[in-house]
Amino acid sequence: MLDIINEHIKKVESFTADSIDKIEEFRIKYLGRKGMLVQLFDEFKTIPAEQKREYGQKLNELKNKLTEKINLLKAGMTSGQTPSSDIDLTMPAETVTIGTRHPLSIVRNEILEIFSRIGFIISEGPEIEDDWHVFSALNFPKEHPARDMQDSFFIQKEPDILLRTHTSSVQVRVMEKQKPPIRTISPGRVYRNEAISARAHCLFHQVEGLYIDENVSFADLKQDLLYFVQEMFGKDTKIRLRPSFFPFTEPSGEMDISCKLCGSKGCKICKHTGWVEIMGCGMVDPNVLEFNNIDSTKYTGYAFGMGIERITMLKYQIDDIRLFFENDVRFLQQFESCW
C-alpha cells in the first residue's frame, strides 16, 4: 500500500491543468466523497497497529500535497500555466478619492520655482509681527493709514503687535540676519481689515522679492520681472511700469502685464485698457538699508511684491477671490491632482 500512496504523490506533484474544469475533475477524483483519499483511509483501518504511524504519515503527506496543488492551480501559479479563474476581472474597482492641490499652492510653487531658477533663495517670517518689522524699518511714517486699527488687525497696541499686512516684513527679517549679497523670495499669508467682496479679502497671500548687492539697478529689476512674467504667462507677454509710491522703495512702480484674456484688445478683466496690474516694485529706499545696518553708499537693491490670488485669478480666469477660501470641492477638484 505504501507504494500505491507514493505513486499517487508523484502523480499529484506532476499534475497540471489548463482549465478550472480539469482542476475540479482532479479534486473530485482525489478528494471527492468516493474519491481516492477516502478509499485509502478506508484501507488504512485494516493496517496492523505497528505500521499505522508510517502509513498515516504518508497518507497525510498525500492529502497535504493535494490541497496545496489544487490551491496553486486555482491561483494560476503552476509552471507558466494560467488556468481560467473564477475572479471577475471586469468588476468595477472600489473608487479611491484622490485630492487635488489648491490652486494657490500650485501658483505659489510655480512662482518660487521660476525665481529659484535665477538664484533666489526662499525665506519666511512670522504672521504675527511687531511694528518695527511691518512698518518702522520699512520707512512708514508714523501717521500712515496702515498703522490705523481701521486698516490692520492689531493684537496689541503700544507696543504694537499685529497680523502682518504684507510680506515686506520678511525683507527686514532677512536683512537682520544676512549681509549682501541678498537674493530672496518670501511667500506667505497676510491680513488686512477689509470688507470681503469678489475682489478683496481680509486674508490673502503674497510673494515678496528682494535683491541687494553692489550695482543693482532698475534695469535688473525690469529684466528679472520680464523673465518672471514670460515664464509664468507665456513668451508673448509684455510688461509696463507705471510710477507709484511705497514708503520702502524709491523710485517705486507698479507693473502691468498685457491682458492674456483678450489679447490686449480690451475686456472686463483689464477694464478695457489691455493691461492688468500684477505687482508693486521699486529700488530699496536707502533709509531702509540704513535702518537695517546696510551701507547705502555701497549697496543698492530692488524689491517687489505681488498677490498670489491675483496671479492665480488671471492664470485660471477666476472672477471671485472668495472661492479660494470656501473649500468647495466642486471648485477645488478642477485643479491639478496630487498624483
Ligand code: DAH
Ligand atoms: N508691500 C506692498 C503691498 O503689500 C507690495 C510691494 C510694493 C512690495 C513694492 C515691494 C515693493 O517689495 O517694492 O502692497
